[in-house]
Amino acid sequence: xxxxxxxWLATLSVGSRSEVKQWIRxxxxxxxxxIILDPAxxxxxxxxxxxxxxxxxxxxxxxxxxxxxPAGILTAARDARQPTVMDxxxxxxxxxxxxxxxxxxxxxxxxxxxxxDGELNHRLLSxxxxxxxxxxxxxxxxxxxxxxEAFAAGMDLGDFTAQPAKLxxxxxxxxxxxxxxxxxxxxxxxxxxxxxxxxxxxRCAFGPxxxxxxxxxxxxxxxTAEEEKALREAAGMGDA
Ligand code: URA
Numbered sequence: 001x002x003x004x005x006x007x008w009l010a011t012l013s014v015g016s017r018s019e020v021k022q023w024i025r026x027x028x029x030x031x032x033x034x035i036i037l038d039p040a041x042x043x044x045x046x047x048x049x050x051x052x053x054x055x056x057x058x059x060x061x062x063x064x065x066x067x068x069x070p071a072g073i074l075t076a077a078r079d080a081r082q083p084t085v086m087d088x089x090x091x092x093x094x095x096x097x098x099x100x101x102x103x104x105x106x107x108x109x110x111x112x113x114x115x116x117d118g119e120l121n122h123r124l125l126s127x128x129x130x131x132x133x134x135x136x137x138x139x140x141x142x143x144x145x146x147x148x149e150a151f152a153a154g155m156d157l158g159d160f161t162a163q164p165a166k167l168x169x170x171x172x173x174x175x176x177x178x179x180x181x182x183x184x185x186x187x188x189x190x191x192x193x194x195x196x197x198x199x200x201x202x203r204c205a206f207g208p209x210x211x212x213x214x215x216x217x218x219x220x221x222x223x224t225a226e227e228e229k230a231l232r233e234a235a236g237m238g239d240a
Contacts, residue, residue, distance in 0.1 A: 001046060001061055005029060006039035011061055013095035014052060028053050061096045064228055065089065065114040067220040068211060069203075075103040075112060085112060088218055101125065101206070102182050110135075110203030111211035113223075113231075123235035124207065130180040131234050134205040135187050139196040142172040147194045151177065157189050165190065176204070207234035 003011070009020035009029065023029060024039045030051040031043050043050070050059040069075070069085060076084045077099060086094050093114065101113040101121050115121050124131050151167035166178040177187055188198045204211055208230035212221065223231070232238055 001044070002042045003045050003061070004040050004042050005031065005036055008043065008045055008050065008059065008061070009052065011095050012057060012059065013091040014057065023052065058092075062116050063093070063096060063098060064117070064120075064223040064231070065093065065098060065220050066209065066212060066215070066223055066227075067112045067114060068215040068217050069104055069109055069112040070217040071107050071109050074106055075100050082106075085114070089114070089220060104203060105185065105188070105201070108201045108203065109217065110201075111206050111209065112203070113206055113209070120232065120235050120237060123237060124231070125182060127181050129234070129236060131207040132178050132180050132205075133182060133203060133207075134176060134178045136170075136174070136176050136202045136204055137187060137191060137198050138200040139173050139175065139191055139198055141196050143167075143169045143175055143196065145169075147196070150194050151190060155190055155193055157183075157193060162186065162190055207231060 006021050010017040021039045027035050031048050045061045050057045074082050074084045096116050098114045098116045101124050148167045151165045154164045155162045168176045191198050
């Protein structure tokens with residue numbers, strides 16, 4: 001992405017726009033081995049090599065993150081009172097506008113994707129694309145085969161009818177469920193509709209991506225190139 005040097009540095013959250021302008025004019029910034037004194041010169045953020053005070057920076061402003069969301073944290077860009085998933089990431093991710101893809105409830109754990117690519121984000125959530133999400137749910141009471149059928153039939157939840165979902169009973173009170181949409185509290189509401197309150201909910205997979213078993217709660221990593229490619233394909237952006 002082409003960007004002015006002062007905006008690029010400020011976007012990377014190394015300093016305010018006025019601070020970085022001063023640093024540039026003072027000869028503290030170099031791009032591709034040349035000191036740049038003009039803050040308005042533009043560069044390619046994903047390719048050009050950026051150095052500040054002799055230290056090379058990771059200049060990429062397009063990044064995608066997999067986070068193991070812990071319980072007790074809001075999925076939101078910011079909140080006046082409560083901690084959000086953005087507080088689990090270094091400030092640069094806020095600077096480059098990395099946004100959560102959809103939402104997990106405060107008490108839900110598991111795989112949350114964040115991306116700077118607005119179109120990718122939008123398409124992954126579009127009902128038309130049917131990107132599947134897999135959850136593991138611990139519920140009150142004992143699940144029965146008729147619940148599997150109810151999930152598969154598509155469920156009338158009053159304000160909308162849920163598309164057919166795949167329920168797999170793992171233990172009497174533990175199940176895996178795959179849905180291809182993401183309405184507010186959808187999984188909890190589907191279980192409630194068949195008489196089972198959800199006690200714990202965990203997202204294991206989003207589209208082609210599984211939560212990395214190497215991540216602990218609250219930890220994150222960037223997606224690999226293969227994961228990004230698979231995600232773009234799931235979003236119908238295979239060639240982008
Ligand atoms: N469905 C829910 O009910 N809650 C979540 O956090 C995700 C899906």
